[in-house]
Structures are given as structure tokens and as C-alpha cells.
Amino acid sequence: MSELDDFRAEVAAWLEANRPPEPDFLLPETFMEVGTDRQFEYLRDWQRKVYEAGYLGMAWPKAYGGGGQPQVMQDIVNAEMARLKVPFVPNTIGLNWAGPLILAIGTEAEKQKYIPGILSAEDIWCQGFSEPDNGSDLAAATTRAVRDGDDWILNGSKIWTSLGTYAKYMILLARTNPDAENRYAGLSYFLAPMDVPGVDVQPIRKLTGEYGFTQTFFTDARIPGDCLMGREGEGWQIAMQTLTFERSVAGGQAGGLSMNAVGVQDVLELARRVKRDGRPAIEDPIIRDELVKFLIEEQGDRLCGARARHPALISERPGAIAMSGKLRGTEHKRRLLQFAITLQGANGARWVGDERAERGGLWQRSYFNAFSATIGGGTSQVQANIVGERVLGLPKD
């Protein structure tokens, strides 16, 4: 116990001492909003520094650049990074989705080739699941991969590709057999290089005016045969396994922080500062009631995490907490940020760049960016279907 406390203190001291200086440009709020080279370089340097200090991939095997230490130590680092509000580490798709997937089911060669670069931020990863016409209904994906000798030839398009501009690799779901007995069996999974001819990446502007995701076009793009992960036709299962890491239903992530941590305490601080009817908003009884509701909810979700570690306290529906985590957490945050704007009264209408905007318009931008988590990775509506059907056993739509 006290050893871990010592470790926590050591981590906190290191983070305080090594936190990068405030940049003179606006930092993105999540790995999904990395839109300029300056932002990217700043965050990549930070990840490298955190990794070199031994605070990333602590529980991953030493053989591939990990720390070979207990998960609880990485958990402490993650919590301290959030608490001290240091910048996030940008290679989230590699660290927390592709990486654990490769460690779980990859070949020895795949582990050796990909894991070290994921940790050091040398190799940025992106995810090519969604398509212009197929998002929530992922199994309808039409991007084609056709065998040609030892290689695969890709044609089609992926969209909303976060970090698409900077990625060296993509986890790609593509159709290898349009005539398979069912649509799931026709899909395969690739660890695809982005730096081959025929891959074209076009930035897409977001509602905040920023960049960060792309549309990725494949035109006769040739990738080597060993990019296929698992066997041909196993793409759907592997994609579903990826989503268990992405939605934190399964553990094994490298860790770190993938977005700015905003919590109720930050909104309380705002409520003390902004005024309503000439008095701090935090003195308004109705606002106080709303703030306490958010506190109860935030604490409830935190306690769900603690309860999930006791099998006897989740025995009736073992998956309920993990599988509802994304839905609970992202919707809570979206509503909290919406409320943070409401607190500001007339000034709630200001936007980034306005000199009178609260904290430079951070709240407005954060609220908009909160949709990235209620839409990306499976929308809240689709998450509610999944929880209803898989946890409660309700009939499909």
C-alpha cells in the first residue's frame, strides 16, 4: 500500500517537473482534434517524454518495449495525469486499441514490428472502420481488399479517420469476399501502412472550425500480404474485439491520457467565478441543485468502477458496468459541459477567439467536442441498443 503511495508521489513529482510549458496556440482537447502540425509535434514530444520516463505501457511485456510491471502502477499514472491536467498522449488508437489487440492476438512478428513504435509515438495509428455510407452499421463496410499475388489491393474510402493526417498505420476493416455466406464472413482485418501509393488523405473541417479527422481514399493501393491480421474472413470478430478495447470493456491498454480531463470540480470553479443576478452563480439554489446532481452522477460512475472489481457485487449482470461505461461517461460529460455554458448567462453565447469569452471559449469548444465521444466509437443510441440487448436480453430492433 505505502509502496504504491510512494510511487504515486514520485509520478506526481515527475509530471509537475516535466509538464511541457503552455504553448502559445490552442491545444486540442482529445486525440480526435489534433489538427495542426504544431499541435501534433507538441503532443508527440510529450508522449515520447512520458514513455522514456517509463510511465507508458508499464504493464506491457518488456520484450516489446513495455515495463513488465503490474497494471495498478499504470492506473496510478493515468489517474495522476488526469488529476494534474497534463497534456494527453496522442497515439491513443495505437496505445489503447490497436496495441492491446496486437498483444492479445497478434503474431510474434507483429508484436515486434508494431508495439515499440506505438509506445514511443514513432508510429502513429489510425482506425479505418467507418465509411461514408456505413457508420453505425459497420458490418455493411464496402471498402474492398483483393488479393494480387502476395499482396492486397485496396479500393474504396474510409471517413472520420482521426489522426489520419499523421498516421503511419491504419487498423482497417475491408471486404475481401462480397459473396461470403453472410456479410460478416466477407470482412477481413488489416494492419495497413498509410505511406503507400494510392492512399490519399483529405482533412475534414469540424463544427468547431478545427481539423483532426480525415477522409481516406484508397485507389489501387497495394499493401503486402502480411498486413492481414488473423485469417481472411475473421475481420468482424477482430473489429469487435478492437471495440472492446476502444470502449474500455476489456483491459490491457497501454494507458496514459487520451483527452483533457474536465470534471465537475472544474465546473464548480467556474460557478464560483461567474455571476447571476449580481452574485456568484454557485449561490443560486437551482444551480446548486444541478451541480450536486452532477457530483452524485460523477461519483456514482467512479464507484461503479470500484464495485466492478468485486465479482460478488456484479454477479447478476457481470457485464453491465463495463458495457455501459462509454454511454454513462460520455453522456455525463456532454451534459456537464452544456451546463457549464448555461452558467455563463449572456456570455454563454461567446465563442473561441472572442476576447470576453470565458477561458477563451474553452467551455463552448469543449461542449462541441464532447460529441466526438457520444458519436465516435459507436453512438450513444447504438450503445444503448447494445446494453439493452446484450446486458438485459431485450429483443433486437
Place this chain on the structure above:
Amino acid sequence: MTAVKLKATMTFSEEQSMLLDTATEFFRSKSPTSVVRDLMLSEDGYDDAVWREMVDLGWSGLAIPEACGGSDLGLAAAVTIAEPMGRWLSATPWLSTQLFVQGVLAADDALRSACLPAVAEGAIGTVALCEVDGDWDLEAAGLTLRETGSQAALSGTKTFVLNADAADFLLISGNLEGAPALAVLDRESLPAGALHRETLIDDTRRSFELILDGVQVPDDRLIRGERALTALSRIRNAALLLISAESAGGIAGALEVIVEYLNTRTAFGRKIGSYQGLKHPTVDILIGLERTRSHVYHAASLIEAGESEEAIDVALRMAKAQASEAFAFAGDRAIQFHGGFGFTWECDAQLYLKRALWAQYAFGDAIHHRRHLAEALL
């Protein structure tokens, strides 16, 4: 900055886990809704044979020290009984007895020895705290206790006294020279005509108004001074914890009824559970259940760990606020999702909604506790 630092403590022992399993099986078999409905119509409101079994299992004396014949497992263990009890809507004098025990635990040795061994053997206890104005402030009792010689005379009326007709002991709050005090009354010292049954929204409960004008208690039956304040705070803590735990069970019960119907009833050629208008709110009920259980077992863990009064108070109020709203929502949706059948006496949905409303208004509703939380946290 917030005064109370919120922690994420969660402990659950092997022993608690076994108790939870045993109690779950017990109430599942003893309290199907057919039995609940029979008891609703009965005079006593509970089955004495089931109550005796609970006593024999040691559940009555869970929180009573070994020296007084109990098993000294504390309130955290009591949660594992309360939750399944709420799930199967079982009504016994267990809850009122636990609140009585918590109050008497603050008394001196003599009074503890006079009551608790009997309770461990099956005597029934209850607490009389509320008054006609329905105020939830337990320290503001208007009933007066006046000392005359070695006796105290009571004057006033109490309301919402659970199982008063069955109780062997009643713990009554009042004020003695302007300060909170409590008196333990035996059933025999209640004058004829003192008890009036109240008609509650939840037919599974037996609740009484108690007119106590002129009742006398011996001095050694009084709890006063610091001990009285401790007694009231212990009762309140236990009530918030156990009613929230019962509510967590109640949400799970309502959810089960809803899921069952959503998987059987069809409309427009489809199972109604396939409609997202029903499916998604049902997921919200599940989320309410998960958050409630987490708050409840956390509060129990803090009590077990002997955390500060402030920290325990915050955790309990959060649990009660969360439980109240989530249970009321589950009960409300349970009616709606059964359509016309949901509107009937026969449909079990009503049982949960009514229990939820009783639970919400016992010992403070969500708004009340959030106001106190705002004082502690903002």
C-alpha cells in the same frame, strides 16, 4: 474548495458475500409477489413464521454486539439483507427493528442490556421520530419529555411509526428541556387507543400514528445529552443506508418485471422490447440501478471503515438521493411500459412504484438531501 474529499472506497468481504447469497435465496423463495399481495391485505402485514426464520438466521441481531447476544457484524452486513428484501418487496419488522437497535446502541450499558438481548432473540423494535408536520429534521421533535421525580412524562403525537402494533419496544424522540432526548417504551406502557393505523401509499408497510399524551417512562429508559444526538444520527444513517439498499433491490425488481414484459408482449407484429422508445429508457433504469448499488455499497464501506461523520453523511445522502430518483423512475416507467395492464391492480408494476414513493419520502427525498449535500460540497 470542497470540505469533504470524495473517495472511492469499496470493500466487500467473503462473509458479506455469503450473507447476500443466503438472503437473496431466502427472499426469492419466501416472497413471491403472490405472497406480497396476500400480506398487503392481512392485518399484521407480515408473516410471523418468516420473521421467526429471519431471527433464527441471526439477521435481527446482525448489528448487536456479541455481549448483548448479537453477531456484531455491523450495518454493512445489514445492507446484504436489506437489498434482497427490497427486491422481493418483503415486509417484515426487520427494518424498524434495525433502526431501534441503532438508536439503543447509543444508550448506556444498562439500557442496552435491558433491550438488545431480547431483540437478538426476536423481540421487535421500532422508532417514533416523525411528527404531524412530516419534517425530516430528526432533532426538531416537538414531543416533550418532562421529568417528575424518577419518571418522565410524554406529551405529543408521533407519525409514521413502522410496525408499532407489533413492536415490543418503541424508541421515541422528543425534547427534554429544549434538547433532543429519546425514551424507550415497552408495549405494555402504551395506553389503550394510543395507536392509529395510517393509510399509506405502499400497502406492504404497516405504519401508525402514536398519541403519547400522559405516558410515563422511568428515568433509566431515557437517552439524553450527547447520547441522544448520537442515537438520532445513528438511526438516520441506518435509515438512509437500509432504505437506499432496499430501493436498489426494488429497482432490480421493477427492471425484471419490465424486461420480462418487453420480451413477451407484441405490438405491430414485433416484441415491444425491440422498440427503442422502451428499450432505451429501460437501459436508463439499469444505469440507475448500477449507480445506486455503487453508492449504497460505498456508503456501507465507509461506515465499516469508521470514516469521518462528514464523509459518511455525504455518501449516505448521495446514496439516498440517487436511490430515490432511480427507483421512482423505474416504478413510473414500469406502469407505462405495461400499457393498459400497467394501470390495473393486478399488474405488479404498481407494487414497485408504490414502494418507490414510500421509500422516497422516508427520511428525506432527493431534493432534501441534495440541499444538504450542496452545503457540504459546494
